Amino acid sequence: MENEILRILKDMQKDLSRLKEDISSIKATQEEHTQLLRILEHKTDVVKAEQDKTNVNLAHIEGEIGGIRSDISKVEIITAKNWSDIATLKLTK
Secondary structure (H helix, E strand, C coil): CHHHHHHHHHHHHHHHHHHHHHHHHHHHHHHHHHHHHHHHHHHHHHHHHHHHHHHHHHHHHHHHHHHHHHHHHHHHHHHHHHHHHHHHHHHHC
16 A cells, blocks of 8 residues: 555656656746747737838928929929020011
8 A cells, every 4th residue: 555655656756857857848848939029029019010110201201292293383384484585586587
């Protein structure tokens, strides 16, 4: 009886040792996952900041394009007036 109790205790001790090893392995894996998650969160923050910067740049470019369109329209109007003036000058010769 005593031997059987001893055997059961040894088996329990082995099982407990395996459980401790499993827990250690799980903790190590969890730490790796935590580090990876932090890296991914950081990269997400970087990407978000870059996206915000790109959106600001895009808005600035859109504003510049609007200004360029306005300038081109003015140049077209002035060019048309110049052509009109040239035609008038040719008629007076």
